[in-house]
Amino acid sequence: MTIIADQNTRELAQADSAKMLIRSKVMKPIRDISIKKPWVLTYYPTLAMAQDANMGYEDFCTFFYESCLRDWSKENVYLTKFANMVTDANVIEVKGYMTELRMSAKGRVFIPCAGTYNMPDGEIFTAPVDDSVEGEVYFNYPLLRQGKMIRDIHLWFIKGKVVKATASENQDFLNKILDTDAGARRLGEFAIGTNKRVQNYMNNVLFDEKMYGTVHMALGEAYEECKGFNKSAIHMDIVKDMTSKGSSVVIDGKVILRDGKIVV
Template structure:
């Protein structure tokens, strides 16, 4: 087996999820990622864990959603029961066709997300990680050969995560005690938000592999201004380009997009919390040096920030602080490499992609 795959599995089991003897583990993956599943299974066997394997099929998901009445979706109680009895969840992403569910009605997708929300909430209390296998569909989206995409992926994943944690901790020390953050990019983005009392987290590949971001939660009602997300995003199998949001008192009051504006509107209409921000993230993984239409990588890309509408990440919101709840969590990216800056409590901490601690 490719030693890069074996190393990937080792990081998943040893670092990201810290699997222990007798842990109940769900490994969820599509068939195209079988090599990584096999490598993970070997590591789980060495640990004495108790794994189950969950096959995911985007073709099957498409068929089910297109055949279903969205008003009929209910919580799958058997899936919730399984999640309640689980200690560790390993989610492997890999696509032969990243647009397989692109012709599913957005409202149907949102209804299913709402029905499954208790399962997602339960999973957040587990040790879990989401990662990527270099499948042909993902390479094609990135406009790379499969071999080149493999090299790109493993450079971003199989790295020294202790060193990455130390590098990112410098930004945590700036952001964690802060009151206000302002983000400016060209003449299209100028947005302010309070982060007072929120927790800043250092992502060094514990929940997402690759890791490589520092993130926190805005105070929901504090967000003011406009932001143009100049990197595309893929939602429900469809691409949204140049999404633009205007915030007043924390709520999206206007929105637009150059492509699939209807889909953006459907996402914002998921529930009340989908019109507010749940996350501010700063990309710091410099081995991710190109946009690949894969949010797991793109949100970590150096010289970017991302804002997520919808559900806040629980460990960034202490007890007593306002928590934004939603069935949605969608990350959107702004390129900060040119004519841009991040300001924390009135002081510029990054300009044109360079942090002050790098100067």
């Protein structure tokens, strides 16, 4: 069990990013072993986390525990049905603000997440076919990564690979991440957040990726349980708001998510 209690979420902001990427590569064999063991990741609420979420500490603690204290057995029934409905998807289409992305998850499995590995939890995820991702995606939520804030991430894909990437803040850092290894420029994960108690962005990926009606995509390593094959020293989740009018996720011709609401 890993319990994180950040006192300063910017502690690594001045650290040498090149050295941190080297560390990611060195640690990969250890992560490959540990992820095959029973594990769970969670946080302990701190003042630093409350500040990042723009909340007072007491309000943040209430939000924190409400997002965790779900009937996870009931959630698992719902999420398993949801995942089974979209598993082996031939075509996944994501549309929204500055976004028109298409990918395949043919032969891949959607996994329901109901409190086994993360707390809070609430998502279904899969691994796209490596060379199937085409188009562009814009992430309006910023990403706090290794103490650095990357804003307005915009990615363009051709044959599954990021061929262009921009950001309004820390673009050089984003480019270094993409250059970690060959797999870092490919999508290792596509997911839909389902936790209705997580309603506001809080600068913490573990929570933000669970936000109901959002999607998130991870550059880098794919999970073998999805039947994914992409290998990388990184797995970087980035969350996209889908509440803007006209936003949608369509899977094999069926609307799954529209304007921030799951409609199946």
